[in-house]
Amino acid sequence: MPYRRTARLARWQKWLLCLAGGGLWLSGCGWLLLHYYGRVQGAFGPETNPAEPWLMRLHGLALIPALLGIGGMFVVHIPKGWTHARQRVAGVALCTILGILILSGYLLYYLGDDGARSWASVTHWMVGLGLPAIFLWHWLNGIAARKR
Ligand code: HEM
Numbered sequence: 080m081p082y083r084r085t086a087r088l089a090r091w092q093k094w095l096l097c098l099a100g101g102g103l104w105l106s107g108c109g110w111l112l113l114h115y116y117g118r119v120q121g122a123f124g125p126e127t128n129p130a131e132p133w134l135m136r137l138h139g140l141a142l143i144p145a146l147l148g149i150g151g152m153f154v155v156h157i158p159k160g161w162t163h164a165r166q167r168v169a170g171v172a173l174c175t176i177l178g179i180l181i182l183s184g185y186l187l188y189y190l191g192d193d194g195a196r197s198w199a200s201v202t203h204w205m206v207g208l209g210l211p212a213i214f215l216w217h218w219l220n221g222i223a224a225r226k227r
């Protein structure tokens with residue numbers, strides 16, 4: 080079991096993180112497009128697009144494997160990866176971004192439809208849009224860290 084001795088991830092873990100993370104990102108972006116540009120004309124004026132709640136159901140579905148995948152990082156990846164000094168910053172950055180997303184996502188779910196919710200929303204999707212870039216940076220930096 081080579082993966083138990085290094086911070087390298089098994090192939091299935093990488094697939095899990097990429098597919099679940101991709102699902103989160105695409106469903107979030109789809110919701111944003113519909114919410115800001117896809118209103119439909121109802122009998123009494125513009126209305127919320129009926130596909131919006133479906134995209135959030137998809138978002139919630141992708142969240143389950145994503146959180147399982149992230150949880151798995153605490154078992155071997157983070158403790159072993161911590162020894163790579165250069166990768167520590169990229170690791171903490173990724174964990175911080177994910178922490179903000181999880182916390183603001185929780186608030187989005189439970190806050191009523193008021194000012195605080197719209198703050199949570201903007202924070203959540205702005206950070207969310209940047210997630211693939213931070214993830215990719217962490218990955219590429221990790222490959223560089225392995226070579227040294
Ligand atoms: C670990 C990562 C993430 C978690 C835990 C998370 C969690 C959540 C939760 C719980 C909600 C509320 C769902 C609802 O009201 O039905 C939500 C909404 C949303 N998420 Fe995420 N999400 C994550 C990543 C992302 C990413 C990468 C994006 C990319 C843009 C994103 C964009 C959105 C958007 C646009 C909404 C709707 C905001 C609103 O209702 O005002 N999320 N998310």
Ligand code: HEM
Binds near residue numbers: 086088161166221222
């Ligand atoms: C403090 C936290 C973290 C540290 C110190 C850390 C450290 C590392 C290190 C050292 C590598 C290079 C591994 C190698 O090739 O030997 C790496 C790669 C990687 N990390 Fe992290 N990491 C952290 C958090 C995370 C989190 C939260 C995720 C995912 C949500 C993640 C996903 C990845 C992925 C996908 C790779 C590429 C794996 C591979 O090439 O096998 N890391 N990380």
